[in-house]
Amino acid sequence: MKYRELINKMTLEEKASLMSGKDFWQTESIDRLGINNIFLADGPHGIRKQAEAADHLGLNESIPATCFPTAATVANSWNTNLGEEIGEYLGEEAVAQNVNVLLGPGINMKRDPLCGRNFEYFSEDPYHAGKIAASYIKGIQSHGISACVKHFAANNQEERRMTIDTVVDERTLREIYLTAFEIAIKEGKTKTVMSSYNRLNGEYTNENIHLMQEILRDEWGYDGVVVTDWGGSNDRVAGLIAGNELEMPTTAGETDKDIVHAVKEGKISEEVLDVCVDRLLELVFSTEKVFERNPSLTFDIEKHHQKAQQAAEESIVLLKNEENILPLPQGIKVATIGDFAKNPRYQGAGSSIVNPTKLDNTLDVLEQLPIDHIGYEQGFERYGKRNKGMLNKACKLAAEADVVLLYIGLDEATEAEGLDRNSMKIPGNQLELLDAVHQINPNIVAVLSCGAAIEMPWIDKVKGLVHGYLSGQAGAKAVLSVITGEVNPSGKLAESYPFRYVDTPASQHFPGKELSVEYREGLFIGYRYYDTANVNVLFPFGYGLSYTTFAYDDIQVTKDGVTFKITNTGDVAGAEIAQLYVQCQSQEIFRPKKELKGFSKVYLQPNETKEVYIPFDDKTFRYFNVKTNKWEIETADYGIMIGTSSKDIRLEQTISIEGTSAPVPYDKAKLPSYYSGKANHVEQVEFEQLLGRKVPVANWDRSKPLGYNDTIAQCQYAKGMVARFAFHLISFSHRFLQKIGKRDTANLIMMSVYHMPFRGIARMTGGIVNMPMLDGILQMVNGNFFKGLRHFLKERRRMLKSQKETI
Structure with a gap:
């Protein structure tokens, strides 16, 4: 550990205190040891450092900053150099506002067009998203602060995002939903990763050992900090064991006590805590150096505009x-x-x-x-x-x-x-x-x-x-x-832009409405589905017109990459985005018809010709083998395709690749939808064959009492009359506000109340309500109103007394 000497000077309570926020946006400090707090701010396309009371919903105005195009917009540039330049400008503004960690970019896949946060994500393709995200991270961190890639992982719907269980097979998880993170983390070298709200195959992501330790830490070699999404901590000790250093926002010391008790009772080794503290200290000390060098930076507003x-x-x-x-x-x-x-x-x-x-x-x-x-x-x-x-x-x-x-x-x-x-x-x-x-x-x-x-x-x-x-x-x-x-x-x-929503591969299973959402389409999202299943779309992935025209010719393929020429055959200067797609021509293991594996944006004057080279890399031919549990390469002929979109292929050549001789992981007869690519209507038995287990029950058990991870929406089934009345009042308010045109306020009810799990009341109120008080609320919800009220008031008095004694 880099800071063992400093950590040895800390008390157990001080170590635990560093693991959660001081307030909504800042970490804790230990003044006697010279450990300062750091500031985290939203900022995928511009800094959102709030001048007034802090919130996570965008309600209160922030300090003016340049509003760059959103990620979904810049993704259409296909320009990693531009992404890095935007990142540099974002980083400069973050430093000017004394922000240590900029919470972005967001790189979740556009699994379904209806995800309400798609505007904040780059792409339906993981290679494309990962490359542009890595460029943003490099630009942001060039100023000495930290980017924070998010939301890790498989967070592809907003409804019930804090409790929904994403049910996805391992290969799809690796190839589609983790590849962008892998590229961003390995190539961008981000110092911070934000865990997502959702469960992943039954476990909350920040508690998921497979995701957080086996993949992120062990396989990818990540040694930075993991921070929860705001209010995204379920079991604080389980999160710490998985390697989730920082919980945000503050819980007013409540979860610090959980950590202290866990260490004292032997549930977690103090050495595990020390490792987490060491990583956090590295983030603190490395990002505060820039402010020591430049205590009063400003930025050129017009230049940034x-x-x-x-x-x-x-x-x-x-x-x-x-x-x-x-x-x-x-x-x-x-x-x-x-x-x-x-x-x-x-x-x-x-x-x-x-x-x-x-x-x-x-x-x-x-x-x-x-x-x-x-x-x-x-x-x-x-x-x-x-x-x-x-x-x-x-x-x-x-x-x-x-x-x-x-x-x-x-x-x-x-x-x-x-x-x-x-x-x-x-x-x-x-x-x-x-x-x-x-x-x-x-x-x-x-x-x-x-x-x-x-x-x-x-x-x-x-x-x-x-x-x-x-x-x-x-x-x-x-x-x-x-x-x-x-x-x-x-x-x-x-x-891709389909003609109709029913044409989309996930439409039968989006969003998950109660306990889980099943990714039955597997690998076949976006163009991977449309091109493989021969479904016509209005506009394909990679499509865009110009005021000039371009000609492609002279393709040359070697074991290292592909070379070809592009000529501007029109009358005006322009830029063309050439896209490299790869097609495995074997039928042994199901794969999409083509997959993006490289791209290049080329600027050309009229009648100018340029030679373009797109190299192959470790992701060009690989697939994830669930039998060997690692990346493999299939021995096969591969089509190397250069196109102006996924549908418009201009040049093609074949190359033979020697693989890793891994065993075939599937029984082809049991997975007909996946081998045909027509994976938009997969039956449960076939999905379970792909998954390798039974799918979990997707619906709430309405006979059970409500608990920490049940949502306010489930109060409609509560035994307590007051809880049911509260639910109907919330629902009526939402409908009424929509009817009178107050849609922003109506949306706020859905975001911050309706789909909030009960634990969120404690996690998002900064210590105003703690977990023992929440126990009283749940007793009221579950039909023991007066008992629950007494418990709530008793725990509130106890909390206030404890706070006075601390002061």
Whole structure:
């Protein structure tokens, strides 16, 4: 241990105190030994250090910071250099705000389009997500502070996220849900990892020895700190044994006592605690050095704003350009319609909300452009309410224009942390507006703002479609730079866009509603499913248009990598994203038809040709063998494919690879859905064959009393009348607030109350309610109201007395 001498000077109580927060965002300090506290702040796409009372839901305003495009947006740039530059800017701002640990990036897989937090994640592909995440981490940590890759692992739904059990087979876990973390941790060398809220195959992730010790520590060699998601600790001692150093936020010393008692009673060795303390001290001392060198750093607001604009420009995806309606020529008469033009949707909602240093506005930027902007109409009400008057005014304006810029998308109450979306549709009032405008003026360029895939049955009614995703504080100008041709779009989708939600592979098993969610589709998420099962999609993974064209030729494959040439065959400079896919041509072990194993973004002048080299690495040919319990390579011929998307393969060659001669882990006859790739309707018996065990019971046992890990929602089944009344009151309040248009407040009830487990009352209240008091609440919930109330009041008095004695 690096700090053994210092640790030997600590009391057992001091060691335990370092394992949980001092308050909502800071760790504990030990002043007598010169150990300072450090500050952790949200920040996947901008620093969210709150100036007032702290919370984890984005309620209270934070100190102004640059709001960069979200992860889902920057993912479309496919540019790791850009990711590292954004990370450097984030790190610089974190240092300026005295933040030691920046809680990001988030790299969970986009298993299903309806996950409410998809805007904060990169991709449906683990290789792609891992590479860009690693670049962010390198940039952030170049300033001496720590990034914090999250949420580890298999956290792919928001509903009941604090208690849901993710049921997934080992191979799928390794290849799909852990590979991005592996790349980010090994290549990015992150100093901090955040465990997720959910259970994984029956155990909470931060208590899961297989995940936290066998994989993270032993296999990947990670020696940094693991921090819980806020309120994500269940059994503190079990978490510590698994190697989860830091619990956040504070529990006012309650769980510190649990650790002390566990050591004294021999449940945990003090040496285990010492190792955890040593790792935390390394994080503290290594990240505070930058503040010693630069005690009063600031950052250049305008320079950072320009970087945010560049990031948005590189990430915008041109999805449709019928009749070359774009770029708009000078002098053309343009009408702007849609609430998102005036009030931009530029970031997500929840713990990642950034208070921007400045915010570009579409209407202001339009007046500076060489086009004839004839006016703006709101067109629709933001949260879905129909308004005939707005629609009529919009149509009147559209009739006077050569081209209509129609700004549509999803509002911030639809895509939010803690909630999953109900459908892939955009609001009906926006579609009514589109239909009405189309009847009057068919020259429509839709500008789309949302953080995840949506259905587009309306796409034939627009000639141009520019997808800005959630493009940050400079997104408005970036989008118009693409529309006018000042910037040639180069973004490509990092997720597939199916025609309908029912086409998606996980739709039958998303979200898990009660105890568990079953990942029956296995490896076959996103393009891995669509391409293998021959399911047509609206836009494939990796798709995006340009104002120029590119030709591919001269592919050469060696054992080390693939070389080919790209030529810009158009009239304007542009960037092309070449994608390397690999196909194992053996039928012995089921695999997707193709898997992304490399990519390169190439900038070319008109008629310029460049040679591109994409190397193979340790992940190019591997698969995880559940019989040998390790990564293996199958002896086979492999198709090496270079494409502009997963569907558009331009070059292909075959290479023979000598494998590791591992035994075949499956009985092909018992896994027909997985061998065919048609894994969207897998029966339970086949999933259990893949899983290697029976699936756990998915539904609540309504006859049992409610406990710590049951949710407030389950009070509808409680024996206590007061608990049932409270549930109905909460449900009524949610419906009423939605009906009167207070959707943000209604969402807050679902996030912070409805799906909260009872233990969260103790874990998230900073010591106001402790676990003994919670026992009293549970007695009341389970039908012993007066007994429970007496217990609650007794424990409250005891806690207050103890606090006074401590003071």
